[in-house]
Amino acid sequence: xxxxxxxxxxxxxxxxxxxxFSCSSRELKLRTRAGMGYCGGRTCRLAVDSIAISSTNxxxxxxxxxxxxxxxxxxxxxxxxxxx
Amino acid sequence: MNxxxxxxxxxxxxxAAITIAESGHSVxxxxxxxxxGGRLLGQLYKEPNGNxxxxxxxxxxxxxxxxxxxxxxxxxxxxSNIESINGLWRIYTEDEVYLTSHLLIATxxxxxxxxxxxxxxxxxxxxxxxxVMTNVHRVKPGDRGVIIGVNxxxxxxxxxxxxxxxxxxxxxxxxxxxxxxxxxxxxxxxNSLLHVSHMAPSTFVKLGSKLMKNDFMKKMxxxxxxxxxxxxWDIPIMLRxxxxxxxxxxxxxxxxxxxxxxxxxxxxxTEENIxxxxxxxxxxxxxxxxxxxxxxxxxxxxxxxxxxVPLHNERMETTLPGLYVAGNITGIEGAKVAISxxxxxxxxxxxxxxxxxxxxxxxxxxxxxxxxxxxxxxxxHPEVKVGKQKLQKYWNEYLISVKNKVHN
Amino acid sequence: MTKRIIHHPVLDSIEETxxxxxxxxxxxxxxxxxxxxxxxxxxxxxxxxxxxxxxxTPRGIYCNIGHCFECRVTVDGKQGMRACLTPVQEGMAVTSxxxxxxxxxxxxxxxx
Numbered sequence: 001x002x003x004x005x006x007x008x009x010x011x012x013x014x015x016x017x018x019x020x021f022s023c024s025s026r027e028l029k030l031r032t033r034a035g036m037g038y039c040g041g042r043t044c045r046l047a048v049d050s051i052a053i054s055s056t057n058x059x060x061x062x063x064x065x066x067x068x069x070x071x072x073x074x075x076x077x078x079x080x081x082x083x084x
Numbered sequence: 085m086n087x088x089x090x091x092x093x094x095x096x097x098x099x100a101a102i103t104i105a106e107s108g109h110s111v112x113x114x115x116x117x118x119x120x121g122g123r124l125l126g127q128l129y130k131e132p133n134g135n136x137x138x139x140x141x142x143x144x145x146x147x148x149x150x151x152x153x154x155x156x157x158x159x160x161x162x163x164s165n166i167e168s169i170n171g172l173w174r175i176y177t178e179d180e181v182y183l184t185s186h187l188l189i190a191t192x193x194x195x196x197x198x199x200x201x202x203x204x205x206x207x208x209x210x211x212x213x214x215x216v217m218t219n220v221h222r223v224k225p226g227d228r229g230v231i232i233g234v235n236x237x238x239x240x241x242x243x244x245x246x247x248x249x250x251x252x253x254x255x256x257x258x259x260x261x262x263x264x265x266x267x268x269x270x271x272x273x274x275n276s277l278l279h280v281s282h283m284a285p286s287t288f289v290k291l292g293s294k295l296m297k298n299d300f301m302k303k304m305x306x307x308x309x310x311x312x313x314x315x316x317w318d319i320p321i322m323l324r325x326x327x328x329x330x331x332x333x334x335x336x337x338x339x340x341x342x343x344x345x346x347x348x349x350x351x352x353x354t355e356e357n358i359x360x361x362x363x364x365x366x367x368x369x370x371x372x373x374x375x376x377x378x379x380x381x382x383x384x385x386x387x388x389x390x391x392x393v394p395l396h397n398e399r400m401e402t403t404l405p406g407l408y409v410a411g412n413i414t415g416i417e418g419a420k421v422a423i424s425x426x427x428x429x430x431x432x433x434x435x436x437x438x439x440x441x442x443x444x445x446x447x448x449x450x451x452x453x454x455x456x457x458x459x460x461x462x463x464x465h466p467e468v469k470v471g472k473q474k475l476q477k478y479w480n481e482y483l484i485s486v487k488n489k490v491h492n
Numbered sequence: 493m494t495k496r497i498i499h500h501p502v503l504d505s506i507e508e509t510x511x512x513x514x515x516x517x518x519x520x521x522x523x524x525x526x527x528x529x530x531x532x533x534x535x536x537x538x539x540x541x542x543x544x545x546x547x548x549t550p551r552g553i554y555c556n557i558g559h560c561f562e563c564r565v566t567v568d569g570k571q572g573m574r575a576c577l578t579p580v581q582e583g584m585a586v587t588s589x590x591x592x593x594x595x596x597x598x599x600x601x602x603x604x
Binding site: 038042073 | 547
């Protein structure tokens, strides 16, 4: 069953990795690429989170999976635009 | 720089823009979508007084007022980043970088998916997608659909699909796993439904739910819940069945469902197929706060508000100077609360610009939000007030920490 | 266009007169002006908007409001355009993305 649609990371892969490395959401993301696809984790973030924290307690004051700009795609052409 | 900038042209963003423009300040509203109105656009339901809440009409009212007041609205404009440099907010879009001293983020909410095997097939969509397709674009999502996830939003949209003469075969649960959790547990789902049972269209369902308020009765209710569901608007709502797979060759052709125990476990041998050409996934809403996060806002996870919420006070101010939030980004509530919060944020911004002349109006607006919240006919989360109280506690802690820093 | 909801018990009826034609993967289609590309294709019975870059599995709209990017298509040469929020225009040439020629990554555990 796919959890991260963009990178096609499955539930099995995530659960296995989480168990093998007893890792945080962030580490799970780095090891599997779940949350690093085109949509920026918008779709699977909460699911990846729930798989990672199912064995630990959540720290309510911290976001587990960081947001990195740009949060919408930009083309290289626009970035390098000298007319800006 | 003097122009106030609002990201999000939904009910909160437009209401804030109207409030600010009415006081003579100039405003720019930016939105990535192709129409103004946000998710209010797709809403359509009957209020207790019998009137229809028509999202398209309500959005048009707000839009017309904003345009009349000279508010500039840039649609089709995604924002990729925001940052504060030398006291000014820089808003990065594809073609331009905007600068402002006062920025309101009113980006609303996103839907939480319920992963199910086969959910990437064309024809599987979020329940909100079906609402937008039907009410906004006026295109049928399909001829026959199944809705997975039983909650306020999915029930309301099931009704909207029926209204548009679209066949909904049933509303049922997803198979339970560590991601779907409570959404797949019949008792938890029944619990969450009982607080919205006042919305039920038939007297039978209303009365039935009155009986079920205590735990014993709830358990009995779930144990004896008809396997083929209880019908609402002629659509079976099946709390004792779960979808275990969505199948189809190249596109959705149907779902495989099975009967589940009261604890949500699949009963082997009960699998059957239901033919459908579209499937709606209804996992609830969460605040879409990515811009507040990249700006550096502290966040708190508050279940009752729908997830991670940026820290803010009842005046819609965040901990970052010049940054405000309003609408579903502050917690999942309805459009009316979003409008009221937009007005509050607008007043807080004007107040900051004119040296504190709006304090009375802000107090009024905060009270009005509270009243709107209490009167709300549809509550996505029943414990919203508890959530808001938790947030207020965190805000007070933040104020104390700031005072301590200043004194040290 | 039988999938169009022309009359509705509560919402206003819609006009079907202002049509535009556009192409999707070189097939010509008709839609109403200001339909989103996704809606324009759906009303013509087209659900598959692209194929996953690595697995080739077919994808269509998911969120329909611009968050998930499942509906990304190339419009008049520009990549990554979301079909769910791009209005269709007369003569627009839309093409779908497909499976890429070589595997983008192969560091998953079965390839260790």
